[in-house]
Amino acid sequence: MAALLNPTARRLTLAACRRLSTPPAVEPLVAHRSTQARCNSSLVEVNGGFGEMVAGTQRYYVLGGKGGVGTTSMAASLAMKFANRGEPTLIVSMHPAHSLGDTFEQDLSGGNIVPVNGVDSLFAAEIGHVNTKEESSNGGSFIRNILDKIGLGVLADPLGKNKLHEMLMKTPGLGEAVAISKLVQIVELQESNKFRRIVLDTPATGHTLNLLSATTLMEKLLGMANKAVNMASSFPALKSAFGKDQIDPAKIEVLRKQIARVHELMQDPQSTEFIIVTIPTVMAITESSRFHASLKKDGAPATRLIVNQVLPPSTSDCRFCSTKRKEEARALNMISNDRELGGLELIQAPLVDVEVRGAPALRFFSDVVWK
Numbered sequence: 001m002a003a004l005l006n007p008t009a010r011r012l013t014l015a016a017c018r019r020l021s022t023p024p025a026v027e028p029l030v031a032h033r034s035t036q037a038r039c040n041s042s043l044v045e046v047n048g049g050f051g052e053m054v055a056g057t058q059r060y061y062v063l064g065g066k067g068g069v070g071t072t073s074m075a076a077s078l079a080m081k082f083a084n085r086g087e088p089t090l091i092v093s094m095h096p097a098h099s100l101g102d103t104f105e106q107d108l109s110g111g112n113i114v115p116v117n118g119v120d121s122l123f124a125a126e127i128g129h130v131n132t133k134e135e136s137s138n139g140g141s142f143i144r145n146i147l148d149k150i151g152l153g154v155l156a157d158p159l160g161k162n163k164l165h166e167m168l169m170k171t172p173g174l175g176e177a178v179a180i181s182k183l184v185q186i187v188e189l190q191e192s193n194k195f196r197r198i199v200l201d202t203p204a205t206g207h208t209l210n211l212l213s214a215t216t217l218m219e220k221l222l223g224m225a226n227k228a229v230n231m232a233s234s235f236p237a238l239k240s241a242f243g244k245d246q247i248d249p250a251k252i253e254v255l256r257k258q259i260a261r262v263h264e265l266m267q268d269p270q271s272t273e274f275i276i277v278t279i280p281t282v283m284a285i286t287e288s289s290r291f292h293a294s295l296k297k298d299g300a301p302a303t304r305l306i307v308n309q310v311l312p313p314s315t316s317d318c319r320f321c322s323t324k325r326k327e328e329a330r331a332l333n334m335i336s337n338d339r340e341l342g343g344l345e346l347i348q349a350p351l352v353d354v355e356v357r358g359a360p361a362l363r364f365f366s367d368v369v370w371k
């Protein structure tokens with residue numbers, strides 16, 4: 001088992017490292033450098049196989065895990081690590097409830113690719129989030145765009161903002177449909193060619209990653225289209241505006257092909273690596289095991305498992321800590337004996353004493369995790 005954080009060094013770390021992006025005005029530079037060196041060198045001897053990742057041909061890194069285990073922090077730290085090597089990197093959050101912007105302490109809610117403040121070579125976008133309030137104030141342009149893509153743009157005007165909303169917000173799978181559609185757009189963008197690495201922060205819903213279910217997605221999109229048409233047909237005033245034949249099969253076919261291309265990329269181990277994020281609890285590990293089984297079933301190439309929030313060692317555990325530590329050891333033990341997870345490369349990321357938030361903390365955390 002890899003050695004973990006030295007608690008003394010850890011205390012020194014994130015709090016001090018938060019300040020390191022800007023050299024101090026008054027503290028002598030040499031002291032600053034020495035603190036920085038301690039921050040950079042100290043802590044963890046965890047082999048994250050980062051060297052292998054850098055040498056590999058992969059361009060896409062898809063991180064997924066149960067809610068709250070730290071997927072966004074891990075994705076952001078990986079993207080930061082690539083960018084710090086000077087590799088142009090894009091991180092995309094596909095979470096319905098985004099926290100990537102909070103992680104970088106920057107507003108990313110516009111859905112566009114924007115440079116991350118204070119980090120060279122790093123760009124970010126949050127996609128897939130449909131904000132009802134914003135949509136209402138901008139006339140439903142995001143949803144309109146999706147409707148356009150499936151040949152139902154004509155629907156947007158006659159339904160009006162409110163009805164459009166009511167209908168689409170109640171459509172199951174809309175969030176995923178929107179996210180996939182946006183991801184396809186991003187991957188196809190000319191601008192995206194400049195990124196050597198693209199890190200995707202994805203929600204794993206249940207134990208599956210719907211990103212891969214292109215077929216299901218297409219069914220959803222088509223179902224959505226049909227629903228829209230049927231609903232509109234029940235409004236007499238709209239009957240003449242359009243009918244089923246308004247759905248443009250050619251447009252649907254273009255979208256289907258684009259999605260198939262993304263799907264293919266995601267299944268190609270030369271292009272994509274899936275990374276499962278978990279925490280050392282029996283429940284999270286059990287779910288990760290199912291998650292890996294479903295990734296394999298989908299032909300998705302997962303090689304690494306990150307166990308996040310592992311307790312640092314201590315010589316003076318309180319009762320609570322030592323009980324917690326035993327529970328953790330039990331959970332970690334499960335991994336090596338698990339048929340699904342046992343074969344994955346294990347990365348242990350320590351529980352640190354401050355939030356992983358803001359560029360300096362992320363920069364530090366990325367060096368701790370990705371070795």
Ligand SMILES: Nc1ncnc2c1ncn2[C@@H]1O[C@H](COP(=O)(O)OP(=O)(O)OP(=O)(O)O)[C@@H](O)[C@H]1O
Pocket residue numbers: 065066067068069070071072073074095097098099308309310349350351352353354355356357
């Ligand atoms: N190793 C760690 N040590 C300390 N805090 C951590 C660690 N990893 C994550 N956190 C903190 O835990 C919180 C949740 O992390 P994060 O947003 O990355 O989780 P998530 O799995 O993406 O959550 P969600 O699925 O709800 O979006 C954040 O406040 C983050 O700073």
